[in-house]
Amino acid sequence: MTDEIKRYSYDVVVIGAGGSGLRAAIEARLQGKKTAVISKSLFGKAHTVMAEGGCAAAMGNRNPRDNWQVHFRDTMRGGKFLNNWRMAELHAKEAPDRVWELEAWGAVFDRTADGKISQRNFGGHEYPRLAHVGDRTGLEIIRTLQQKVVALQQEDAVEFGDPEAMIKVFAETTITELLSGDGRIAGAFGYFRDTGQFVLFETPAVVLATGGIGKTYKVTSNSWEYTGDGHALALRAGAKLLNMEFVQLHPTGMVWPPSVRGLLVTESVRGDGGVLRNSEGKRFMFSYVPDVFRPQYAETEEEADRWYADPDNNRRPPELLPRDEVARSINSEVKAGRGSPHGGVFLDVSTRLPADEIMRRLPSMHHQFKELADVDITKEPMEVGPTCHYVMGGVEVDPDTGAASVPGLFAVGEVSGGMHGSNRLGGNSLSDLLVFGRRAGLGAAEYVTALASRPAVPEAAVSAAAAVAAEPLERPEGENPYAIQGELQVIMHDLVGLIRRESEMKTALVELDKLRARAAQVSVGGGRAYNPGWHVALDLRNMMVVAECVAQAALERQESRGGHTRDDYPGMSPEWRKVNLVCSLEPSGPSGAVSLRRQPTPAMRTDLLELFDLAELKKYMTDEELAGLPGATETSAEGTH
Amino acid sequence: MGYKAALKIWRGDAGAGQLADYDVEVNEGEVVLDVLHRLQATQATDLAIRWNCKAGKCGSCSMEINGRPRLACMTRMSVFSPEETLTITPMRTFPVIRDLVTDVSFNYAKAREIPSFTPPPEVKPGEFRMRQEDVNRSQEFRKCIECFLCQNTCHVIRDHAENEGAFAGPRFLMRVAELEMHPADIADRREIAQDDFGLGYCNITKCCTEVCPEHIKITDNALIPMKERVVGRKYDPLVWLGSRITRRGAKDTPAVPGGR
Numbered sequence: 001m002t003d004e005i006k007r008y009s010y011d012v013v014v015i016g017a018g019g020s021g022l023r024a025a026i027e028a029r030l031q032g033k034k035t036a037v038i039s040k041s042l043f044g045k046a047h048t049v050m051a052e053g054g055c056a057a058a059m060g061n062r063n064p065r066d067n068w069q070v071h072f073r074d075t076m077r078g079g080k081f082l083n084n085w086r087m088a089e090l091h092a093k094e095a096p097d098r099v100w101e102l103e104a105w106g107a108v109f110d111r112t113a114d115g116k117i118s119q120r121n122f123g124g125h126e127y128p129r130l131a132h133v134g135d136r137t138g139l140e141i142i143r144t145l146q147q148k149v150v151a152l153q154q155e156d157a158v159e160f161g162d163p164e165a166m167i168k169v170f171a172e173t174t175i176t177e178l179l180s181g182d183g184r185i186a187g188a189f190g191y192f193r194d195t196g197q198f199v200l201f202e203t204p205a206v207v208l209a210t211g212g213i214g215k216t217y218k219v220t221s222n223s224w225e226y227t228g229d230g231h232a233l234a235l236r237a238g239a240k241l242l243n244m245e246f247v248q249l250h251p252t253g254m255v256w257p258p259s260v261r262g263l264l265v266t267e268s269v270r271g272d273g274g275v276l277r278n279s280e281g282k283r284f285m286f287s288y289v290p291d292v293f294r295p296q297y298a299e300t301e302e303e304a305d306r307w308y309a310d311p312d313n314n315r316r317p318p319e320l321l322p323r324d325e326v327a328r329s330i331n332s333e334v335k336a337g338r339g340s341p342h343g344g345v346f347l348d349v350s351t352r353l354p355a356d357e358i359m360r361r362l363p364s365m366h367h368q369f370k371e372l373a374d375v376d377i378t379k380e381p382m383e384v385g386p387t388c389h390y391v392m393g394g395v396e397v398d399p400d401t402g403a404a405s406v407p408g409l410f411a412v413g414e415v416s417g418g419m420h421g422s423n424r425l426g427g428n429s430l431s432d433l434l435v436f437g438r439r440a441g442l443g444a445a446e447y448v449t450a451l452a453s454r455p456a457v458p459e460a461a462v463s464a465a466a467a468v469a470a471e472p473l474e475r476p477e478g479e480n481p482y483a484i485q486g487e488l489q490v491i492m493h494d495l496v497g498l499i500r501r502e503s504e505m506k507t508a509l510v511e512l513d514k515l516r517a518r519a520a521q522v523s524v525g526g527g528r529a530y531n532p533g534w535h536v537a538l539d540l541r542n543m544m545v546v547a548e549c550v551a552q553a554a555l556e557r558q559e560s561r562g563g564h565t566r567d568d569y570p571g572m573s574p575e576w577r578k579v580n581l582v583c584s585l586e587p588s589g590p591s592g593a594v595s596l597r598r599q600p601t602p603a604m605r606t607d608l609l610e611l612f613d614l615a616e617l618k619k620y621m622t623d624e625e626l627a628g629l630p631g632a633t634e635t636s637a638e639g640t641h
Numbered sequence: 642m643g644y645k646a647a648l649k650i651w652r653g654d655a656g657a658g659q660l661a662d663y664d665v666e667v668n669e670g671e672v673v674l675d676v677l678h679r680l681q682a683t684q685a686t687d688l689a690i691r692w693n694c695k696a697g698k699c700g701s702c703s704m705e706i707n708g709r710p711r712l713a714c715m716t717r718m719s720v721f722s723p724e725e726t727l728t729i730t731p732m733r734t735f736p737v738i739r740d741l742v743t744d745v746s747f748n749y750a751k752a753r754e755i756p757s758f759t760p761p762p763e764v765k766p767g768e769f770r771m772r773q774e775d776v777n778r779s780q781e782f783r784k785c786i787e788c789f790l791c792q793n794t795c796h797v798i799r800d801h802a803e804n805e806g807a808f809a810g811p812r813f814l815m816r817v818a819e820l821e822m823h824p825a826d827i828a829d830r831r832e833i834a835q836d837d838f839g840l841g842y843c844n845i846t847k848c849c850t851e852v853c854p855e856h857i858k859i860t861d862n863a864l865i866p867m868k869e870r871v872v873g874r875k876y877d878p879l880v881w882l883g884s885r886i887t888r889r890g891a892k893d894t895p896a897v898p899g900g901r
Binding site (some may be wrong): 041042043044045047049050096097100101103104105106108110111114115116133134136139140143147150151153154157158163171194223224225256257258259260263264364367368371372373480481482483486524525526527529530531532533534536 | 654668669670671672675681682683686687688689690691692693694695696697698699700701715717738739740742744745749752753756757758760764765766767769770771772773776779780783784786787820823897898
């Protein structure tokens, strides 16, 4: 029975059932397309549930001065101006509508005193901007989208007599290969987890919404699903990955006990008043404010503390610098011997807020530390340190439609690249999922509508995909896939981690090369039905190629910017800001050979450039670029905008 | 610090299975899921476990540990003594797929029967105004991570599979309560809560509340208040008379057609 390949036909297939995948699928279904959602886990369990702090949208509910321009500016600053400006613009403009839409679909956000959606402070955001539900905002968003899918299915049950007539969720199903015909997407091949049976989805449009690559690192806040599947599927289908060197280390992961090392501690702790201290009790972040951010951040503890009550007349505490800055600062403190007993620093909210307020604002954090580390955060500080959290790099897409370079392929959310530049601001991920989820769903629907004919799936490609997927089970002898995965995580953590240097990355590439040969020869025992060893073996193939991209791009970029810090090139270079690094697979070369090339970044529209002071732009751009700008010839550009 | 734990783990599929014995290393600070992962990586690569976030936020790794329904990722090994043999079995109420993984599709079918959030048609997105104190109750229920431990525990279906058609289980009766208490919802699900989702089967033994890893007061805050509302709607003679004479008042929302 399992030898038979189950076949389905859909207009749009969305791979991934987190926030971006569900939002894309909802849109495709609203556009009248027959839509499948492929979920690696059960429906409603995707990684989006891990998002805690909130969803950034300039609704201006807490501070009426907030608007899309301010949000755009913050996003570009956070990404160190490497963001695709068009994506940052669309994101800032459309995020409020996407949040309000969720409320109309049943989301229950925390409220302001006048009954609107409450918004909280977060790193890098000038005003309180994050719509939130305590510290479980991601759960609220995924549940709301899940329930919207159900609501649509209920409508379809009335209209067609079948709730799954127009939108169906395939839970615990993994796609292992995209199939093309005539150079266009024609289908997606994979397996059902419960039986191990192979499945083919014939479809002209695939939306990748598979999330990130965190499982290629040893210490990560990411779940088992984050094996870079979509990144690898896109590469193998002929699409390109953008700026894979930018990997965000969230500054605050748990460091103890060892089994939960890396588990996320929400940035809301700092947004709501928590401070970072070293072993000497010093609030060390004041010593680490970089020049580009100096005007916006407080210089004394007194000013920083006044900011919570009076943000209009005081500058922000440096604990709320963008994540890359805070992660590096913590790393420096630990290296200098001023760390906490288990190799982190102290994050303290217990001396900053009353216990009942902590319980109200940070219930999940209280629960997490109490249950897993025996720490009561209302009474004592937490120990925290950097953890691999998010990849800014991803599939290169058209900003307006999410279309990748391969016709019929779309990407959205963490698997797509460009939106966040070299560093993502907290809260900008949930809004990214919603804004571009809708746009990719629309883009895919429009693409399908415009098709004159649908490409056919070549049968040879189906049998080839089936053969590759079955290999680890059929190979009589070979290494244990769990062991190889463990080695890969150590290589990436040790040699392509937070602080990078040329010699180590060269070593990493050599090691990855050796490991790739071994990974291709793993063998697993057991049968096809719900066999995790087999699943790891198949995921490993994706992790290997993604790791190669990260290492190659990191070696190439000779500067430090956002989620890419070079010990040997510590400065940020305006010349490098003009460069995107693009990975693709060599079609003629040995299988898995990644090729890397440089590509110029798109020039920002003038009206958007004018949102910044020239003095600020000077920190990021070359003299040549600045010379072309209006006002650049004036002797002093300070305060012109 | 480390020691070897003796585990008895249920291995098998829908056809048959039995407890298998393993000795697995345990280190300081670990949870049951860590130990199962070590077993998987070193001795039993094909051991089927469902898990995801390993942080108590996704509700995937529900199982029964020494007979108690729990999340494996939130159960610390330190609650057991090193000499104790741990018996780990799949959730009993749902059909086994393989080893510790069960078929929980029952729950997704029930979710689809409940009439969805129904705001007043004239309120546009962005126009909702709700006070915090009015959304607190729905928010408590929306903390649910859908681990289905309450569904697994409730004796109405755990011990009586024949009730599965008539009873939605605590998780979904709580979903009805959540929508009924949502300040912007205008549907009325009281009648169907009783007739279609089997609220009357619940005899408030609070087992669901006891196993909830999110510590939601399912019985006290959702089920009992729903029972009171249903009584007011269905059995108050004045309400009944009023509805006969005037034909006024909110209409009952019917169950979703095609849901079953």
